[in-house]
Amino acid sequence: NAGVMQNPRHLVRRRGQEARLRCSPMKGHSHVYWYRQLPEEGLKFMVYLQKENIIDESGMPKERFSAEFPKEGPSILRIQQVVRGDSAAYFCASSLRTTPPNEQYFGPGTRLTVT
Amino acid sequence: QKEVEQNSGPLSVPEGAIASLNCTYSDRGSQSFFWYRQYSGKSPELIMSIYSNGDKEDGRFTAQLNKASQYVSLLIRDSQPSDSATYLCAVTGDGTASKLTFGTGTRLQVTL
Numbered sequence: 001n002a003g004v005m006q007n008p009r010h011l012v013r014r015r016g017q018e019a020r021l022r023c024s025p026m027k028g029h030s031h032v033y034w035y036r037q038l039p040e041e042g043l044k045f046m047v048y049l050q051k052e053n054i055i056d057e058s059g060m061p062k063e064r065f066s067a068e069f070p071k072e073g074p075s076i077l078r079i080q081q082v083v084r085g086d087s088a089a090y091f092c093a094s095s096l097r098t099t100p101p102n103e104q105y106f107g108p109g110t111r112l113t114v115t
Numbered sequence: 116q117k118e119v120e121q122n123s124g125p126l127s128v129p130e131g132a133i134a135s136l137n138c139t140y141s142d143r144g145s146q147s148f149f150w151y152r153q154y155s156g157k158s159p160e161l162i163m164s165i166y167s168n169g170d171k172e173d174g175r176f177t178a179q180l181n182k183a184s185q186y187v188s189l190l191i192r193d194s195q196p197s198d199s200a201t202y203l204c205a206v207t208g209d210g211t212a213s214k215l216t217f218g219t220g221t222r223l224q225v226t227l
Contacts (some may be wrong), residue, residue, distance in 0.1 A: 031213065031219075033213070033214065033215070035215070041219075042203075042217050042218065042219040042220065043159065043203065043205075043217040044214065044217075045214040045215060046215055050215055055213075056213070056214060058214075059214070086185040091159070093215075095213070098213045100146050100147045100166040100207075101149070101164040101165070101166045102147050102207055102213055103149070103161060103164050103216060104149075104161070105161060106151075106158040106159045106160070106161075107157055107158060108157075108158050109158045
């Protein structure tokens with residue numbers, strides 16, 4: 001019973017390139033969340049998606065960041081024209097439901113380094 | 116005022132002792148409360164969830180919730196060196212606010 005899967009685990013991009021991070025939720029889970037952990041900082045919510053819908057993107061930067069969760073395939077977090085400040089660990093989590101306790105399980109993360 | 120507050124530590128306890136980790140939150144509408152463990156360079160691992168006032172026990176772990184005081188705690192009995200990690204407190208809001216709001220974490224060190 002596979003957990004949340006993320007790839008790639010490590011991603012190096014030069015400034016100005018695009019980064020694509022992928023997340024496959026746990027089997028049976030239809031709720032996907034993306035979080036970012038900057039060096040020496042706490043985890044911050046970015047976006048919450050269900051299949052084909054963005055439910056809450058209140059934590060997403062207004063520019064360069066986008067997310068999708070298509071009907072088929074993994075959820076994708078896209079960062080266009082990356083800058084050094086985007087270097088962070090990006091974690092995806094999934095949950096089975098949203099009613100309490102709404103337990104979210106995290107994937108191993110993608111560590112993005114912008115050079 | 117931070118939404119979820121934790122003492123950053125480090126909290127140092129000897130092996131076999133009880134470790135007590137505390138967390139306060141500001142949103143009275145918060146519904147569910149979680150404790151995650153995060154080893155350095157790894158992803159958060161869910162340890163406990165609680166959403167009713169009182170205690171919830173799971174093995175060596177006990178979560179305590181007091182909504183009136185806006186306070187949640189985690190007790191770890193018979194602490195082991197492998198428990199040394201950062202413990203993150205997280206809460207969800209009311210209604211459809213499913214996102215987790217995290218504290219900055221408490222670093223626990225279990226000494227031999």
